[in-house]
Amino acid sequence: MKFYDCSTAPSPRRARIFIAEKGLDIETVDIDLRKGEQLGDAFCKINPRAAVPALITDDGEAICENVAIAQYLEAIHPKPNLMGHTALEMARVSEWNWRLEFEGLSAVAEILRNSSPYMKGRAMTGPRNIEQLPELAERGRIRIGYFWEDLNAQLSTSAFVASDRFTFADITALVLVDFSKWVESSPPEDMSAIWAWYKTVSARPACQL
Template sequence: MITFYDCATAPSPRRARMILAEKRVDVQRVEIDLRNGEQFSETFRAVNPACTVPVLVTPGGEALCDNASIARWLEEVYPDPPLMGVDPLDRARVAEWLWRAEFEGLMAIMEVLRNSSKAMAGRALPGPHAVEQIPELAERGRARAQRFLDVLEARLADTPWLAGDTFSVADIAAFVFVEFAGWVKIAPGAEHGALASWLEAVRARPSASA
């Protein structure tokens, strides 16, 4: 049995949930209450000392503690449908757009939220260590996120999915970025028509509600 440590309201585990749903993998789900600090409990630290979710524990007992390792393991063990490319160039495109969605998108919103939210005071970075907020990083993150919406618009005006003709983990990461951005009042505008069509297509997939 696969055990999946989740938090229904957090963006990072949502990415893994969507992959699990796309690949139709059944798991034993354990909800971790981030709002009340359950990730810092001794019980969860024994699973992941970094105190973050998602975590996927394989049937062999190996704990995979980030989206990169979870996605790679699932792709290898459950190759159908492929979500990380089917040939060298396809896999390279997926890797490029996944990195951009993470670095230019998700990290930018994390900068905004963790450096501006009162609830995140002293927790500007995920994990067990106290890190003070830097308000200037919130301002920078907001500008980065807005620019990335324009990057997505330009790309999706030319191709149905970020890596080409096939839905991939890059689309999942970018979709979670756009929805996460709404938490800090950043959203596509009227000028983002291609992005809006892509969002509609992703939201129509069953995995979007996983």
């Protein structure tokens, strides 16, 4: 297998942590997003959607979404389980992961990509250029504020995001909290359930990556 990563970006960090939690040793290639390497012909042959992470299987198939990479690796390396044991736990991991992506990561990305001068004309990932809409940055701040309330409520009743143990949803949530620091939209300091969980999870060796 081969893993296409970018050491400075949040999305591939999710796959990097997942691979480390599984204890896998996969050849890794770093794609420099700041230099636009993802938009070059060589990488677009691997992922025509011009984004990382991407995982090339031993059969030469390219898997280019975090969830799909996680499901694939879990299927071929089931231990330790990160995607859920029971039908209900699998559903909860999936449910929380979707919320973390749609209500969390996309809100923070909306802030960054619609306000950063470095992202002018690059408001969305992908091979096509899309202009920024400053109102979307403002809306992103409102969206992430509401999502932190929901996440803090969840972590007030559960030690981990989707279950009583560490799962893929915790990886997504950890990366979300760290990504939110980029645009000063971190959870408020008084959201003690989030910060207590964050302390535990960010101490894991794989989460140092």
